[in-house]
Amino acid sequence: MTSTDAATRDLPPLAAAQGARKAFTSGRTATMQWRREQLRALDRLLAENGPEIEAVLKSDLGKHPLETHTVEIGSVRSEIALTLKKLTAWTKPRRVPVPLFLRPARASVILQPRGTVLIISPWNYPIHLLLMPLIGAIAAGNAVVVKPSELAPHTSHLMAKLFTAYLDADAIRLVEGAVEETTELLEFAWDHIFYTGNGTVGKIILTAAAKHLTPVTLELGGKSPVWVDESADLDAAARSLVWAKFLNAGQTCIAPDYVLAPPAVVDRLIAALRQQLTEMYGADPQASADFGRIVSVRHVDRLANLLGSGVTVVGGQVNREQRFVAPTILRDVSLDDPVMGEEIFGPILPIVTVAGPEEAIAIINNRDKPLALYCFTGRANIRAAFLQRTTSGGIALNAAMMQLAVPGLPFGGVGASGMGAYHGEHGLRTFSHQRSVARKLRGPDLTRLGRAPYTARKERML
Ligand code: NAD
Secondary structure (H helix, E strand, C coil): CCCCCHHHCCCCHHHHHHHHHHHHHCCHHHCHHHHHHHHHHHHHHHHHCHHHHHHHHHHHHCCCHHHHHHHHHHHHHHHHHHHHHHHHHHHCCEECCCCHHHCCEEEEEEEEECCEEEEECCCCCCCHHHHHHHHHHHHCCCEEEEECCCCCHHHHHHHHHHHHHHCCCCCEEECCCCHHHHHHHCCCCCCEEEEECCHHHHHHHHHHHHHHCCCEEEECCCCCEEEECCCCCHHHHHHHHHHHHHHHHHCCCCCCCEEEECHHHHHHHHHHHHHHHHHHHCCCHHHCCCCCCCCCHHHHHHHHHHCCCCEEEECCCEECCCCEECCEEEECCCCCCHHHCCCCCCCEEEEEECCCHHHHHHHHHCCCCCCEEEEECCCHHHHHHHHHHCCCCEEEECCCCHHHHCCCCCECCCHHHEECCECHHHHHHHCEEEEEEEEECCCCCHHHHHCCCCCHHHHHHC
């Protein structure tokens, strides 16, 4: 048995999948009434259980209740409100023009639920990353099985209890567990799999999905670079970077991973970052209730091994028992250093000094396509260069993580950082099949011109 204890598993994973399929086959999940009821029930689940949710996130990740209230609960409730408001408009059939030779006729695209879908979530935002895709899946009319991460066990157990209490228990099922349970779930012939997590497991998901030709959305991670130059407002850049990098102790998929900056900027940027860090977490971040903890001792050890890179100018302290790694800034880091070899996913910010934007763009393009890219500059030509000559899932200019917070923007990766996207209407579409509908109306049939017998007259006309 893995980290899940038997008592919390009401059903074996495959039985949960089969039960969800049965509920989908009944047809009720496709109705607008069911979708709206379940979205409202999900909203009530969050509205009525704030203190419990805040408590489990404190246990799992040391998250401050206010951070849970805004980032985990508030963001999901906003997405539910937006989806309920726009559901009719988003699901309306879209008419498309019919070419002359096919008229009289009509053509449209209708959205259908994909069917029975699986959502696998990670531990770092265990509410947000579990429920945001679920909103799209429900809005599209699917039956759903969700599998939260075993590495945030308190959150997983609480959500298992709340799902049963608030949601349609046949059509929306939560399966707790780790590798063993997920492997079992992956044997099922899903109509869509939505996975958030690391790329190594992403390949396992794709391989399993290939057996059934199941479409897959992969929300992965990677190293998200930052460019800062001397034309940027350095105080504003530092404020934005410190918030985005050290939120959730750096365990955020779109956190700035490393900074590329020209020599003239480095000292001033470090001073501005240091000042912002003190403003946010005080002189001793370990004593601050606002600064989170690393999810496991294994990850603390992994991060400790990255601290040898470059020169430590801020932080560097580690307390294994408390799963604490201090907000750390490293300078004079080289591209070959261990900290530049893997996604950091912790509160360590390396700064690599580069000659200028050309070198920065070359470094970015030489690596895996990132999930996010941040560019702090006052120059339009530099913004244009990063926009046109690099790629990433999303990009924010003179801000960090803002691309996540705009509901109309698709959220997803490219290349090694993922495939597919969601949020708002994009989430609904991810979990929908776009069905083409063509309808012939009574009237003259011009298509006979293209059919045999191919007479000389037809040849002249065409
Ligand atoms: P994790 O360890 O919680 O794993 C994610 C899920 O995969 C869990 O539900 C887990 O049970 C399951 N899993 C683990 N091993 C498996 C296996 N062998 N077979 C089947 N399932 C398995 O989370 P993680 O992967 O450590 O998450 C961190 C990574 O996720 C980072 O790379 C981060 O950048 C990325 N991430 C991406 C996004 C995004 O939206 N793009 C969001 C958050 C995290």
